[in-house]
Amino acid sequence: MKRKSFFSVGFLLCAALPFCGCGHKTESGTAQTLPAASVRVQTVESLKRVATEEVVGTVRPKLRSVVEAKVSGKLERMLVVPGQQVKPGEVLAVIDAREVQARLDQALAVRQQAEGDLKRFTLLLDQKILSQSEYDNAQSKFLVADAAVKEAETMLGHTKVTAPFAGVITRKHADVGDLAAPGKPLLEMEDPKTLRLEADVPEALLGRIALGDKLSVRVPAVGAALEGTVSEIAPVADANSRTFPVKLDLPSGAGLRSGQFGRLAVPVAEVNAIRVPASAVIVRGQMEIAFVVADGRAQMRLVKTGKHLEAEVEIVAGLNPGEQIVVDGTAQLLDGQPVEVKR
Numbered sequence: 587m588k589r590k591s592f593f594s595v596g597f598l599l600c601a602a603l604p605f606c607g608c609g610h611k612t613e614s615g616t617a618q619t620l621p622a623a624s625v626r627v628q629t630v631e632s633l634k635r636v637a638t639e640e641v642v643g644t645v646r647p648k649l650r651s652v653v654e655a656k657v658s659g660k661l662e663r664m665l666v667v668p669g670q671q672v673k674p675g676e677v678l679a680v681i682d683a684r685e686v687q688a689r690l691d692q693a694l695a696v697r698q699q700a701e702g703d704l705k706r707f708t709l710l711l712d713q714k715i716l717s718q719s720e721y722d723n724a725q726s727k728f729l730v731a732d733a734a735v736k737e738a739e740t741m742l743g744h745t746k747v748t749a750p751f752a753g754v755i756t757r758k759h760a761d762v763g764d765l766a767a768p769g770k771p772l773l774e775m776e777d778p779k780t781l782r783l784e785a786d787v788p789e790a791l792l793g794r795i796a797l798g799d800k801l802s803v804r805v806p807a808v809g810a811a812l813e814g815t816v817s818e819i820a821p822v823a824d825a826n827s828r829t830f831p832v833k834l835d836l837p838s839g840a841g842l843r844s845g846q847f848g849r850l851a852v853p854v855a856e857v858n859a860i861r862v863p864a865s866a867v868i869v870r871g872q873m874e875i876a877f878v879v880a881d882g883r884a885q886m887r888l889v890k891t892g893k894h895l896e897a898e899v900e901i902v903a904g905l906n907p908g909e910q911i912v913v914d915g916t917a918q919l920l921d922g923q924p925v926e927v928k929r
Contacts, residue, residue, distance in 0.1 A: 622924040626914035627879050628866070632858045632907045635895070638802070638851040643785030645805060645846040647776035648835065649751060655681055655766035656744040664762055666773065672749040678773060681766050683745040690738035697731035704728045753777040756844070776844060781836050783814055785850045786829035794852055795819065795832060802851040803834060808841050811896065814850070859892070860901040866913045867891060867899055876905065877912040877919050879927065884912065886921040 659681040710716035757774040814834030889904030
């Protein structure tokens with residue numbers, strides 16, 4: 587029985603060897619018979635770049651206003667809605683003016699009487715029938731009455747709430763029938779044309795920022811990198827977070843909206859790094875792959891990428907300076923495939 591088992595195992599091993607040999611021969615033959623692929627290459631170089639630390643921030647309007655009433659009264663009309671564009675001085679809301687109008691009518695009547703008394707006292711003074719002190723008293727009463735009229739006219743003007751600047755209405759806090767009063771917000775508005783990024787910068791990075799610096803800002807909703815100009819740096823830190831509020835003016839017409847999330851890139855050092863076009867790296871599952879050309883054939887390399895810099899990607903490991911990396915035609919390449927380099 588033992589001899590029979592030994593011969594059986596030996597027979598199976600011998601039978602399997604031809605198949606293993608055939609499989610190896612077939613794979614090698616496939617690599618040899620692959621057609622030559624036409625590719626474009628680029629020499630791998632280690633270039634200097636500025637290393638940055640990212641700080642998160644929020645896009646906010648540079649010009650923002652909370653619109654309030656200057657007089658008390660019932661809100662009679664609300665003429666705007668959120669999202670509406672308004673011009674400077676445009677009427678936004680109207681407050682019931684009957685009480686203020688009554689005060690103005692009363693002040694006008696008092697001034698009219700004081701004006702008549704002053705004219706009569708002037709004639710009497712010219713005829714030397716009236717003393718100078720009595721005339722001065724009548725003149726004072728007229729000036730007081732005139733001032734009361736101007737005050738009432740000003741208050742009547744405040745019953746029309748107007749826009750302080752050109753912008754867009756962002757929020758409405760009151761509606762028709764509500765009581766308007768000084769200190770009670772009616773509307774909020776902002777100028778969407780002047781936006782800035784507000785970020786809380788850690789103390790360790792503050793020394794690398796100065797007023798007037800132009801720094802890179804990335805807003806994911808926009809996609810493209812923007813250039814912001816540092817316009818404000820808070821002189822004191824927040825006691826809880828130990829960060830300093832920094833504000834950067836952003837370019838207009840970039841498709842930004844108030845409240846969007848953004849990242850500020852603060853330069854910290856200058857480093858050497860290998861950068862290649864993003865088209866040179868392909869992702870297969872969890873692997874990042876690139877191909878280099880050596881002896882007329884494509885050699886597959888597993889690489890590790892770092893920061894993505896617009897159309898380029900940083901290679902942390904897997905490539906060496908001086909190698910020829912495939913930058914066009916990578917997706918269809920196989921390891922060991924012959925290649926023809928396009929000029």
